[in-house]
Amino acid sequence: ILNVEQSPQSLHVQEGDSTNFTCSFPSSNFYALHWYRWETAKSPEALFVMTLNGDEKKKGRISATLNTKEGYSYLYIKGSQPEDSATYLCAFDSNTGNQFYFGTGTSLTVIP
Amino acid sequence: DVKVTQSSRYLVKRTGEKVFLECVQDMDHENMFWYRQDPGLGLRLIYFSYDVKMKEKGDIPEGYSVSREKKERFSLILESASTNQTSMYLCASSLMTGAVNTEAFFGQGTRLTVV
Numbered sequence: 001i002l003n004v005e006q007s008p009q010s011l012h013v014q015e016g017d018s019t020n021f022t023c024s025f026p027s028s029n030f031y032a033l034h035w036y037r038w039e040t041a042k043s044p045e046a047l048f049v050m051t052l053n054g055d056e057k058k059k060g061r062i063s064a065t066l067n068t069k070e071g072y073s074y075l076y077i078k079g080s081q082p083e084d085s086a087t088y089l090c091a092f093d094s095n096t097g098n099q100f101y102f103g104t105g106t107s108l109t110v111i112p
Numbered sequence: 113d114v115k116v117t118q119s120s121r122y123l124v125k126r127t128g129e130k131v132f133l134e135c136v137q138d139m140d141h142e143n144m145f146w147y148r149q150d151p152g153l154g155l156r157l158i159y160f161s162y163d164v165k166m167k168e169k170g171d172i173p174e175g176y177s178v179s180r181e182k183k184e185r186f187s188l189i190l191e192s193a194s195t196n197q198t199s200m201y202l203c204a205s206s207l208m209t210g211a212v213n214t215e216a217f218f219g220q221g222t223r224l225t226v227v
Contacts (some may be wrong), residue, residue: 009152034215034216036216042220043116043202043217043218043219043220043221044202044216044218045218046215046216046217049214049215089154089155091216098143098160098162098168098208099145099157099160099168099170100145100157100206100216102147102154102155102156102157103154104152104153104154105154
C-alpha cells in the first residue's frame with residue numbers, strides 16, 4: 001500500500017479567504033497526481049491531472065502546483081466561496097500499476 | 113456526457129445476504145474500480161479490473177468478490193453481508209494510455225446499510 005497523505009483533514013474558512021492544502025506522495029515511480037473535488041451528494045469530479053515536475057494548473061479560482069522530486073502538491077483556492085465547500089481528494093498514479101492511491105481528503109467548509 | 117452509473121443509490125440488506133452492486137460505464141474504458149468510503153479513512157480500493165474477466169485485489173478485498181463479463185459492466189459481490197460492510201461504495205472507470213491511467217470518472221455511489 002502506497003502512502004498518500006493530505007493535510008489538513010478539515011478546514012473552515014470565511015467567504016473571501018484564500019486557502020491551500022497539501023498532498024504528499026511517494027517521489028519514486030511517479031506518473032501523475034490527480035486532484036478531485038467531491039461535493040456532498042455528488043460524485044467526485046476531476047479538477048486536475050498533473051504529470052510534470054513544476055507543473056502549475058489553474059481552473060478559475062483554483063490552482064495546483066506539483067513537486068515530484070520531493071513528493072508534494074498544493075491546491076490553492078483564491079477568494080473562497082460557499083460553493084467551494086467540498087472534500088478535495090488527491091490521487092497518486094504510479095507507473096508500475098493500474099490503480100490510483102487516494103489520500104483521505106481535506107474537507108473544506110466556506111462560511112458565508 | 114460521460115457516465116458511470118451505479119444500480120442503486122441506497123440499499124438496506126440483512127446480515128448473511130448475498131449482495132450485488134452493479135456498475136456500468138459508457139466510455140469504453142479499460143479500467144474499472146470499486147472503492148468504499150468510510151469517515152476518516154478516505155477511498156479504499158476493494159478490487160479493480162483492467163480488462164474483461166481480469167481482476168486484481170485492492171487493499172481490502174476480504175469478504176468481497178467481483179465479476180467483469182463485459183467491458184462496460186463491473187459488479188461487486190458481498191458473499192455474505194456483515195454489519196462492518198455498511199459503507200458508501202463508489203465505482204469508477206478510467207482510460208488506459210500506454211501503461212497508465214487518465215482521470216477517473218465516478219458513479220454516484222451506493223450507500224449500503226447491513227442490518
